[in-house]
Amino acid sequence: MAGSGETRYELYYWPSIQGRGEFIRLALEDAGASYVDVARLPDSQGGGVKAIMRLIDGKQGGLLPFAPPILKVGEQLLSQTANILQFLGPRLGLAPANDEGRAAVNQIQLTIADFIGEAHDSHHPIASSLYYEDQKPEAARRARIFLAERLPKFLAYFEKLLARNGGGGYLVGDALTYADLSMFQVQAGLAYAFPVAWARESLRHPLLVALRERVAARPRLAAYLASERRIPFNQHGLFRHYPELDAV
Amino acid sequence: MAGSGETRYELYYWPSIQGRGEFIRLALEDAGASYVDVARLPDSQGGGVKAIMRLIDGKQGGLLPFAPPILKVGEQLLSQTANILQFLGPRLGLAPANDEGRAAVNQIQLTIADFIGEAHDSHHPIASSLYYEDQKPEAARRARIFLAERLPKFLAYFEKLLARNGGGGYLVGDALTYADLSMFQVQAGLAYAFPVAWARESLRHPLLVALRERVAARPRLAAYLASERRIPFNQHGLFRHYPELDAV
Numbered sequence: 001m002a003g004s005g006e007t008r009y010e011l012y013y014w015p016s017i018q019g020r021g022e023f024i025r026l027a028l029e030d031a032g033a034s035y036v037d038v039a040r041l042p043d044s045q046g047g048g049v050k051a052i053m054r055l056i057d058g059k060q061g062g063l064l065p066f067a068p069p070i071l072k073v074g075e076q077l078l079s080q081t082a083n084i085l086q087f088l089g090p091r092l093g094l095a096p097a098n099d100e101g102r103a104a105v106n107q108i109q110l111t112i113a114d115f116i117g118e119a120h121d122s123h124h125p126i127a128s129s130l131y132y133e134d135q136k137p138e139a140a141r142r143a144r145i146f147l148a149e150r151l152p153k154f155l156a157y158f159e160k161l162l163a164r165n166g167g168g169g170y171l172v173g174d175a176l177t178y179a180d181l182s183m184f185q186v187q188a189g190l191a192y193a194f195p196v197a198w199a200r201e202s203l204r205h206p207l208l209v210a211l212r213e214r215v216a217a218r219p220r221l222a223a224y225l226a227s228e229r230r231i232p233f234n235q236h237g238l239f240r241h242y243p244e245l246d247a248v
Numbered sequence: 249m250a251g252s253g254e255t256r257y258e259l260y261y262w263p264s265i266q267g268r269g270e271f272i273r274l275a276l277e278d279a280g281a282s283y284v285d286v287a288r289l290p291d292s293q294g295g296g297v298k299a300i301m302r303l304i305d306g307k308q309g310g311l312l313p314f315a316p317p318i319l320k321v322g323e324q325l326l327s328q329t330a331n332i333l334q335f336l337g338p339r340l341g342l343a344p345a346n347d348e349g350r351a352a353v354n355q356i357q358l359t360i361a362d363f364i365g366e367a368h369d370s371h372h373p374i375a376s377s378l379y380y381e382d383q384k385p386e387a388a389r390r391a392r393i394f395l396a397e398r399l400p401k402f403l404a405y406f407e408k409l410l411a412r413n414g415g416g417g418y419l420v421g422d423a424l425t426y427a428d429l430s431m432f433q434v435q436a437g438l439a440y441a442f443p444v445a446w447a448r449e450s451l452r453h454p455l456l457v458a459l460r461e462r463v464a465a466r467p468r469l470a471a472y473l474a475s476e477r478r479i480p481f482n483q484h485g486l487f488r489h490y491p492e493l494d495a496v
Contacts, residue, residue, distance in 0.1 A: 020377050063420075064412060066258045066405050068361045078351055080332075080358040083425045087351055103326055103335055110328040110358075117365065125373050126386065127393040138374065138386050145375040164312060172311075198479045 007091070010072040013050045016071050017237035018189075018230075020081045020116075023068040026181040029224040030206060031092035037229070038072075068153045082109045084220060085178045094178040104172045108161065112186060115154045117192065122146040122170040132235075132242065143245035147197045158183060162207035169211055174213070183208065184215035189239030194246045205234040209215070249492065255339070256280045257283035258320040260300045265485035266437075266478075268364075269317040269327045274429040275333060278470040279340035285477070286320075330357045333426045342426040343421065356427040360434060363402045367441065370394040370485045371493060380483075380490065391493035395445045399438075403453050406431060410455035417459060424463070432463035437487030442494045 009028060013021025015037070021244040041047025055077065058064045062077035071078045078084045086106055089095030095102050100124070104107045115246060120128075125142040161171050171179045191198045202209050215221060224230055233239060257276060259267025263285070276283045289295025303325065306312045310325035319326045319335070326332045334354055338344030343350050368376075373390040374383040409419050419427045435456060439446045450457050463469060472478055481487060 019264065058408065058412065063355065064405070065355075066362075066402075066411055075472055076348055076351075080355045081354060083351060083355045083358055086354070100291075103324075103331060107311065107313075107326065107328045107331045114365075115363075120368070121369070121373075125369075126390050127397070129393065129397060138389075140385075142374050145377065149375070149377060154314075160306065161312055164306065195270070 006034050009033060009074065009088075011035055011037050012039055012055055012072065013037070013068045014040040014052070015047070015049065016231065016234070016241075018185075018233060019069075022185055023081050023082055023178075023182050024069050024071065024088070025229075026185055026221065026224075027088050027092055027094055027178045029229070030176075030181055030221050031088075031094060032219060032220050033088075033092055039068075064203040073191075082113055085109055085182075089178050092178075094176065094181070094203045096173045096177065098173075101173050104221040105177045105231060107172055108158075109182060111154075111157070112182050113178070115150075116186060116189070118146060118150050118154075119189065123240050123242060125224045132240070134214055136244075139237040139242070139245060147246075151194075151197065151201060151243060152204075155201055155208065159205045159208050168206070169214060171211075173184065177216075180211060180215060181221075182234075184212050187212040189233065189237075195241070195242050196246045254282050255321065257336075258416070259283055259285050260287055260303055260392065261285070261316045262300070263295070263297065264479065266481060266487075267317075267470075267485045270414050270432045270479075271329050271426075271430050271491060272317050272319065272332055272336070272435055273477075274433055275336050275340055275342055275374040275471065276385060278424075278429055278466060278469050278476070279336075279342060279383060280468050281336075281366070283339055285317075304434075311449040330361055331359055335431075337426050340426075342424065344421045344425065349421050353425045353427045356406075357430060359402075359405070360430050363398075364434060364486055366394060366402075366435070367437065368399050371488050371490060374391060379399075381489070382384055384492075387490070387493060392495075395442065395494075397443065399442075399449060403456065405451055406408070406454045409460065417455070419459075421440075424466075428471040428476055429469075431458050432469075435460040437481065441487040441489050442491070444494045452487075 011021065011024055015019065035168060038051045039047055043050060052068050053063055054060055055070050062075060065077060065079035069084060071084045078087050089105065095105055122143040123132055123139050124135065125138045126245055165171060168174055170176055173185060216225065257270065259272055261267065286299045287295055287297060291298060300316050302308055303313055303318050310323060313325060313327035317329055317332060319332045326335050337353065343353055370391040371380055372383065373386045380387065386450050413419060417421055418424055419431060464473065
């Protein structure tokens, strides 16, 4: 897809999960951007987890990242998902033209970041460095409250954003932004992790569900989702399916 | 402090805690900006928690906030701490002039947001809606790992940012930004919440400690910190002091 002179993006993210990197992948894929998912290349081609570690170790210069996802554009390194998306948004045609609209998209993206952090912590309430199996009672307790209180509260908020925006089914303005792509991904993750709770909640949030379907039907995104580039959900990412946490 | 024609900012945040709102207050105070801390006014003057709730309920128009802090500037509503700071930064002289520097400050601010989220969850690992007393065993477990793994990891990262930046003791570039103010606040909060752990960690992070002292000595900030506008730390905010969580 790379034309001559076109910007070439290098994404550095864990090669075996969707995780937070998927929010970046979706933006790049929807825009048909030219990018390399570096850590998914073999080690012999400079890929693998080692490629991420070289940036985290700070041996390559640029602003030090705390954790992936990391985007490399020329010599500039960017990290933090919402920060990367804010950089990419205008360049990929996925952000409003005016500053107020861009701040709105950023605000929503940051609220999505809070939400997925809570979704993650429902299976890892004590520490990411411990196995789920080592924090099961705590996870059961946290997940129960997450599903009863937090999930409905966040979804009602996002649904209300769609209802208040007269823009034809997008979160901000009258055209798709990266926040809409992220909102698709959040729903896909919830449907994987909490199928029982999601079946109930999705009935209450028709505008969100319509947004998810609209995004999934975009030609480039549909092609991506059907490709091998889309890593399947699994038990190592942000969203994990433990049936015992999905009880009502 | 309001000159005629000067922008007047309205901050909406819980009136009895520092919390996330304090990161906004510090920027406004350091810049000598004209602002009203609306919820700290009496109800009879349109203040109190009710003033926040009117914005959260969405009855006033503007982009719906999920939670405070909220900044009102004319008719524009902004929420999410890092988003508000990104808006204020250039207007208050607390951000670099160029886009790359601004993205760097935003990236650091988002990493600070992750860090303080983890600091909060060390005393509330199960749910913010439950009392600490209802999640003490889980908090003891989470806090132990927070102090042993996460605190040193985050502090080492921020220390390294200072070491790598040849800019005279600031996180980005050669002048103070809102991320430096936030880094002061993080250290103040940690010293309150975890005095034992902090005494140990601060010895290992001299550049961070020097930054904290440099920020605290800024004339406007020193005046603010000594004033009644600075709400003391207490057991309701992000940072809470439970001696049993501060054990080595």
